[in-house]
Every structure is written in structure tokens, then in C-alpha cells.
Amino acid sequence: MCPRCGSEEETLIHALKDCARAKAVLIHGGFDNTFVKCRFRRCVDxxxxxxxxxxxxxxxxxxxxxxxxxxxxxNKVFRDTEEDAKVIWDKAAMLNRDFRIFNLMEKPMILKPVEERWWQKPGTGVVKINFDAAINGRMMSFGLVAKDHDGFVIEGRAGILEINAGAEWAEMQVLTESMELAQEKRWLKLEFDSDCANLVNRLKRVHVDFLTLGFRIR
Incomplete structure (x- = not known):
């Protein structure tokens, strides 16, 4: 059940749109009612x-x-605190405003070269799993997506775990989740994709601190 409204099972689309609390924030900000009231099965759609x-x-x-x-x-789930719709909207507005001001006033110390990056397809018959994790205090959120050689999503997982570890160990935990998924589905040819350079370097036993994102583990 949804921890905020308790009306139905909590899915991603419910948490961000259909929950009465989430809907109140969108309506308070003047969001188009057409997109608030319409029904979607998946959040991405x-x-x-x-x-x-x-x-x-x-x-x-x-x-x-x-x-x-x-x-x-x-905040409701882990701290049992509930915020008013106006407070949530005002926080978002302030964050957007501060971000734009910072971009206008500050220049990057190191200019990054312009580089086009895109998702690269694996070989024929290979399943590619992209995974990522984020740490907030003692809680870890993670997500992974498995695609075939045509780029179609065939499986995915996401969740929140209680873990007392750093970002590198969190990425290792998601890699383990990815391997367990592959074992369950009996995928024989795999390719793992992570943007955690430290994790990839350790697994490949490379003693150089690379900074480029998008490392690939085969």
C-alpha cells in the first residue's frame, strides 16, 4: 500500500503522479490537468x-x-514527516532558481571537451545490463536495466536497501543484483555497463584512476 495515501499499491507512477499527495503538488504548480488526470500504466510513458x-x-x-x-x-517513509504541497513546490522552484543563478555566475574550473556519448548496442545474442546506485545516509537506492542487442528492454529492477557502505560498495551490490538476475534468466552472454570507474578498475585490476564515464565490463 502507498505509505502516504494508503489507497492502492505503490508503484512508481502512483508515487509521482497518482498519489493524492503527489497530485496536490502538481496541481498547486499549475500543471496541465490533462496530464494529471489521465491514466498511464508505466511512469516512463x-x-x-x-x-x-x-x-x-x-x-x-x-x-x-x-x-x-x-x-x-x-521523508514520510524513513522519517515519518509529511510536507505540504506548497512546501514541496517551493523547494523545487528554489532549487531551479539557484541552479540557474549558479550557471550564470560560475564558470567550470576545467573545461570539458565536447563529446557525444550514446548507449552502445552489445553483440548479437548478448544481453547488456546497465546498473547504477546512489547513497543517502544509511540507505541505498539502485536500478538496473537489461537490454538485448536490438536495444529493447527485456528486464529491469529497482529498489531501496539499508546498507552502511560507500558508493563503490553500493555499485558492487548492484552488480551482484545484476548477476543474480542474469542467473535467474539463464542468460549466457552478458555485458555489464557502469559509470563507477573505481569499481571497474578494481575488477579489471587496473591501477590507474580513469575519469571518463561509461566504463564497460565484459
Whole structure:
């Protein structure tokens, strides 16, 4: 059950849109009622539909609002504190404003070279698993997505775990989850993709601190 409204099973689309608490935030911010009231089975389908009608700036603001809705949900679950819709919206608005001001006033110390990056398909018959993790105090959130050689999503997992470890160990935990998924599905040809350079370097026994993202483990 949803920990905030208790009306139905908590899915991602429910937590970010259909929950009465989340819906109140979107309505308070003047979000188009068409996208608030319409029904979607998957959250990604809803976000795609919204993205088609927003410009880049507004879409960035929208994502920040969703992020704050999710943070508010976590505050309820882990701290038993509930925030008013106006408070959540104001936090998102302030974060967007501060971010734009910072970008106008500050210049990066090290200019990054322009580089186009995109998801690379694995070989024929190979399943590629992209995984990532984030640490917040003693809690770890993770996600992994498995795609075939045509780029179609065939499986995925996400969750929150209580773990007293650093980011590198969190990434290792998700790698373990990825391997367990592959074992369950009996996938024989695998490719793992992580942006955690330290983890990849340790597994490959490379004693150089690489900084480029998008390392690949075969």
C-alpha cells in the first residue's frame, strides 16, 4: 500500500503522479490537468507524453518537481514527516532558481571537451545490463536495466536497501543484483555497463584512476 495515501499499491507512477499527495503538488504548480488526470500504466510513458509538450527549460523544472516529490515520499517513509504541497513546490522552484543563478555566475574550473556519448548496442545474442546506485545516509537506492542487442528492454529492477557502505560498495551490490538476475534468466552472454570507474578498475585490476564515464565490463 502507498505509505502516504494508503489507497492502492505503490508503484512508481502512483508515487509521482497518482498519489493524492503527489497530485496536490502538481496541481498547486499549475500543471496541465490533462496530464494529471489521465491514466498511464508505466511512469516512463507518462513522462514521455509530458516531455512532448514541454520545452527544455520547462521539462527541466518538471523533473526537479518530480525529484522533490520523491524526496518528500522518502521523508514520510524513513522519517515519518509529511510536507505540504506548497512546501514541496517551493523547494523545487528554489532549487531551479539557484541552479540557474549558479550557471550564470560560475564558470567550470576545467573545461570539458565536447563529446557525444550514446548507449552502445552489445553483440548479437548478448544481453547488456546497465546498473547504477546512489547513497543517502544509511540507505541505498539502485536500478538496473537489461537490454538485448536490438536495444529493447527485456528486464529491469529497482529498489531501496539499508546498507552502511560507500558508493563503490553500493555499485558492487548492484552488480551482484545484476548477476543474480542474469542467473535467474539463464542468460549466457552478458555485458555489464557502469559509470563507477573505481569499481571497474578494481575488477579489471587496473591501477590507474580513469575519469571518463561509461566504463564497460565484459
Amino acid at each position: 507518462w513522462i514521455k507524453e509530458v516531455a512532448r509538450s514541454l520545452d527544455k527549460k520547462t521539462l527541466s523544472d518538471f523533473v526537479t518537481v518530480l525529484w522533490n516529490i520523491w524526496n518528500s515520499r522518502n
